[in-house]
Amino acid sequence: MPITRRTFTQGLLLSFAIIPALASAPSPAFAESFAEMEEAARKEGQVVSLGLPDNWANWGGQWKDIMAKYNVTHTDTDMSSAEELAKFEAEKANASADIAEVGIEFGPIALKKGLSAPYKPATWDKIPDWAKDKDGHWMLGYTGTISFIVSKKVQNPPKTWSDLLQGDYKVAVGDVGKAAQSNALVLAAAIALGGGEENLQPAIDLFAKIAEQKRLLTIGANPGNMEKGEIEVGIVWDFNALNYRNLVGKDKFDVWIPSEGSVVSGYTTTINAFSKRPNIARVVREYIFTEQGQINFAKGFARPILIDHITLPPEVAENVLPSEQYAKARPVNSDLWMDAAKQLGRQWQEQVLSKM
Known part of the structure; x- marks a missing residue:
């Protein structure tokens, strides 16, 4: 397990917290229907992530599925939550990354600074209220x-x-x-x-x-x-x-x-408000909240946020502790x-x- 994205210095946290709020990001040009979004995602051709390495919570399994389904390539740079949002802020309209994953405490910061774009997956109503922003800027895919x-x-x-x-x-x-x-x-x-x-x-x-x-x-x-x-x-x-x-x-x-x-805490995907590939970023979020996406997290020993709404295969169920x-x-x-x-x-x- 890489420790980079799970570690932050108090100085980094404090310095990021006092960054002035950004003006609202320009409205991204993304498709309205999900079918159109999927087609647009395929045309975008790649997805660039921060803090989503293959060996964390089986993101490798997620990326393998997404790349195969949408015929896109993927690259990731591992870094801490604070570093991810600082990169979003520094690059703004010159965004290199499309999506990141941050600890729950950083989800509200991304929203406040105008760094995140909202998107509610089809299974939105099944996500506990405590684990999501009401407008869909952040939501936990799994818990710790x-x-x-x-x-x-x-x-x-x-x-x-x-x-x-x-x-x-x-x-x-x-x-x-x-x-x-x-x-x-x-x-x-x-x-x-x-x-x-x-x-x-x-x-x-x-x-x-x-x-x-x-x-x-x-x-x-x-x-x-x-x-x-x-x-x-x-x-x-x-x-x-x-x-x-x-x-x-x-x-x-x-x-x-x-x-x-x-x-109980967890990690949320954060869609870059300035992403140049907004459709694939949203498709990634959609996928991880499908039953297969949630099973993929369990394969990586991460407890799916929708665990009460899905059926884990017996061999995967052994990777999580009993609910009691x-x-x-x-x-x-x-x-x-x-x-x-x-x-x-x-x-x-x-x-x-x-x-x-």
């Missing part, structure tokens, strides 16, 4: 929920956040303050322990105690360090955990959502989280890392 990945060698494996305090194993959390996944695990713990976006202190206190016990690792779990035996308990997105478990071996690691609660594990996981409030995430790096440094 913070989970535990635990070595089967661990005695009394933790099922809850509170359990983490009782063990003698190391807990790998990654680079809190910079990595989006690591920031999200702090929010997940806060939610489970009675806090939330506006009160991260319960989670800060939890990890400070683990740091005092000399059991906190500031590396993130990945197949490489899991293979080496360096990871006993890792905290990562469910789709990363499931993928890593399968790569390293189901006989070596287990994955579950902590039963007290967790946070998500009972106490709740969606992120992206507006509140955007502000909280800016402060987290300082809090973590002062109250957690200082205890190591």
Whole structure:
């Protein structure tokens, strides 16, 4: 898994957030009916994306299908959410890219800055309200929920956040303050322990105690360090955990959502308001919300946003956790989280890392 698009510095986030709002983008010349749009997409001949590499959430499978169906070519440049939108803004009418994928907190930013174009797929009404902009500027194609990945060698494996305090194993959390996944695990713990976006202190206190016990690792779990035996308990997105478990071996690691609660977030396609190929950009979004498009995400261990409305083949269903594990996981409030995430790096440094 590339880490580039899942990592952002607080400086980058802050600097992008204060870019002045753009004037509205010119109305793109795209077809009205879907059949006309498909024909126009074929004529456009190519699609250029940002942050949509083949090895992330099985976007490779999506691109293979789309290229075959519409006889187009595809190129991607992997980068972070903030970098993607900054590129849209910098190029404007000289746009090189047509579509990008950003974390949920960046969807409203793209809209506010006039960088995104709206498009509602045919399955629009089935997408949960929390997971979409009312006008179709952004919508999650799949979700990520913070989970535990635990070595089967661990005695009394933790099922809850509170359990983490009782063990003698190391807990790998990654680079809190910079990595989006690591920031999200702090929010997940806060939610489970009675806090939330506006009160991260319960989670800060939890990890400070683990740091005092000399059991906190500031590396993130990945197949490489899991293979080496360096990871006993890792905290990562469910789709990363499931993928890593399968790569390293189901006989070596287990994955579950902590039963007290967790946070659900996700990623949204953003159609460049200045795209020179507006039809293929919209067709891409349409495709990923079809049943096959959603199945493709599940093949990449990403939980489809329409999972309650589609039928996953048995062999693909094994790539996602049972629905009951998500009972106490709740969606992120992206507006509140955007502000909280800016402060987290300082809090973590002062109250957690200082205890190591």
